[in-house]
Amino acid sequence: MKVIVSVFNNLLTDQRVEKVCKTLSEDGVYNIELIGNNWGGLPEMTRSYPVSRLILKSKILRYAYVEFQWKLYRKLLETADRNTILLSNDLDTLLPNYLVSRKLKIPLVFDSHEIFTEMPSLTGRFTQKIWRSLESFIVPKIQYMMTASESYADWFHKTYEIPRPVVVQNFPLKMANTQDYNQLNSPKIILYQGVINPYRGLDKLIPAMADIEAELWIAGDGPRKIEYQELTKSLKLENKIRFLGKLVPSKLREITQTADVGLSIEENHGLSYYFSMPNKISDYVQARIPVVVSDFPEMRKVVDEFQVGKKIANYTELGKKINTVLQNGKQFYENSLNSAADKYCWEKEEPKITALFEKVKAENF
Incomplete structure (x- = not known):
């Protein structure tokens, strides 16, 4: 089973996407392919699964979004087949994933890391209306969704009258307490x-x-x-x-x-x-x-x-x-x-991801 994961960034420091991909790839059921872009540069990175980054020529973010939508749509069409689950991260990847999902009749999981349309960078701007229109058009049609906080899940549930999204919080892997309380910082x-x-x-x-x-x-x-x-x-x-x-x-x-x-x-x-x-x-x-x-x-x-x-x-x-x-x-x-x-550790969140994808697989394949 192939899972194609897409996100609008250069992948290096997106720990949520990395952890989700790692959880699914280590499950032994899914072959992960991750797609990002060169916004913010092309730093070297290694992953245990295939990674590609779409090259954007636009230097202004609003134009980069438009360019990315088209290039991601084409990339998904090239990469996906009938044995694929699409995983779209945030609203800025959702339209291409939704269109390919409908075209190929394959399932789509939407992971909303935030309420994209309510970000301060969009508040009161014309672009907020554009993103809201896109969100209100697609989100009510999404069958499988997860998000990053309980309050986000409540908001999507109430705003769009959809089943409450699965909450997968972006916690780190559990660490042992390595603090040396005898060593004090000064200052x-x-x-x-x-x-x-x-x-x-x-x-x-x-x-x-x-x-x-x-x-x-x-x-x-x-x-x-x-x-x-x-x-x-x-x-x-x-x-x-x-x-x-x-x-x-x-x-x-x-x-x-x-x-x-x-x-x-x-x-x-x-x-x-x-x-x-x-x-x-x-x-x-x-x-x-x-x-x-x-x-x-x-x-x-x-x-x-x-x-x-x-x-x-x-x-x-x-x-x-x-x-x-x-x-x-x-x-x-x-x-x-x-x-x-x-x-507050990733080990408590992983079962929610695997359960969601098992549900997707069982209901579609």
């Missing part, structure tokens, strides 16, 4: 990992560092990086804030384990952020470092259930909450983080 380290986009709280965090006795490490890249570097310089905080750039997953895991607190402090600017369970929270938990998170539905569950850190209702309390967690120290949260790590 202590605050970690933000992820894309440097608007509405991630970084423009509030950087000024707050003036009153926090610690270093801030920002692991990631993105469109606001230069702006935030300039903000850091203007506030004369270069000695307290380090921009580490985009790191491969293995290096990022090393960095994460050294931190004293991990942050996920998104702003409420669109339902996709508000209902998200960011990957970095479970990454922090597996590394056994406490967290400070926005008081949003999915994020607050982690803190409320396991007491692994603090929530912020607004940014005025950001410095206070970070300082409290730093003063408590990592060992204070050890037992809570160990319990949370048992729950």
